[in-house]
Amino acid sequence: MTTAPSATATERLEVRADSDVVRVRQLVRTVAQQARLSLVDQTKLVTAASELARNTLVYGGGGEVEVELVADGRRSGVRAVFSDEGPGIADLDLALTDGWTSGNGLGLGLSGSRRLVEQFSIDTAPGAGTRVEIVTWSR
Amino acid sequence: MSDSVPILKIGSTLLVSIQVDLQDDTALQLQEDLAERITRTGARGVVIDISGLEIVDSFIGRMLASVAAISRVLDAQTVVVGMRPAVAITMVELGLSLGGVRTALDVERGLAMLAPAHESAESVLLAAAAERESR
Numbered sequence: 537m538t539t540a541p542s543a544t545a546t547e548r549l550e551v552r553a554d555s556d557v558v559r560v561r562q563l564v565r566t567v568a569q570q571a572r573l574s575l576v577d578q579t580k581l582v583t584a585a586s587e588l589a590r591n592t593l594v595y596g597g598g599g600e601v602e603v604e605l606v607a608d609g610r611r612s613g614v615r616a617v618f619s620d621e622g623p624g625i626a627d628l629d630l631a632l633t634d635g636w637t638s639g640n641g642l643g644l645g646l647s648g649s650r651r652l653v654e655q656f657s658i659d660t661a662p663g664a665g666t667r668v669e670i671v672t673w674s675r
Numbered sequence: 676m677s678d679s680v681p682i683l684k685i686g687s688t689l690l691v692s693i694q695v696d697l698q699d700d701t702a703l704q705l706q707e708d709l710a711e712r713i714t715r716t717g718a719r720g721v722v723i724d725i726s727g728l729e730i731v732d733s734f735i736g737r738m739l740a741s742v743a744a745i746s747r748v749l750d751a752q753t754v755v756v757g758m759r760p761a762v763a764i765t766m767v768e769l770g771l772s773l774g775g776v777r778t779a780l781d782v783e784r785g786l787a788m789l790a791p792a793h794e795s796a797e798s799v800l801l802a803a804a805a806e807r808e809s810r
């Protein structure tokens with residue numbers, strides 16, 4: 537499983553308003569169907585994408601999302617990357633704790649979306665923005 | 676701004692059927708509209724049909740819980756109906772439990788659940804039929 541997934545066209549969306557979060561959900565849904573994810577896996581992935589796109593908007597002050605269909609020879613999958621140039625996250629462990637929020641949310645966005653996808657990685661530092669990458673593969 | 680979600684009144688129950696992919700500001704608007712309609716109409720129940728929703732994320736989940744709490748304070752009960760199985764599975768894994776929100780499988784069961792709280796739809800129909808006969 538060390539082969540680099542081959543990628544097809546990458547779709548990029550800006551996240552600047554509530555309506556963009558809906559657009560991200562719709563794009564991820566479309567690509568998840570192309571990747572032949574099961575309905576439950578599609579729903580989990582789209583829900584995670586919705587949480588992360590909202591984080592990009594609310595905490596990151598806006599940013600962009602890249603979505604692509606990926607393949608590793610055997611399986612197809614969806615990769616989505618959420619990036620912003622916002623304040624970043626100082627204490628990542630805390631931010632990944634259920635129920636903890638720096639805003640007025642439920643504190644489930646980051647921790648909950650991590651549970652909904654197969655691969656989750658986050659790259660952030662104070663003042664350096666935040667980049668979250670998620671991948672879910674077909675079974 | 677996006678389109679608002681229509682609220683129908685059936686007897687003393689308000690029925691909301693969400694048929695669009697809800698954006699956050701629309702969800703907040705619906706919450707305010709419902710509170711206003713409950714007080715204006717004296718509705719005793721609210722049925723929210725989410726069978727058209729492909730996902731319920733933490734924001735929509737919080738809106739549903741808030742509507743239930745607000746209507747309770749305004750002396751009305753809320754039932755959320757029509758959740759898709761994949762949405763239920765995802766919501767639980769996300770960590771949303773919708774505590775304090777009553778649920779039913781479909782609109783019919785939701786209305787039946789509210790019926791004991793005020794007049795049942797059946798008794799209204801029976802009364803109307805009896806009235807017609809007595810004329």
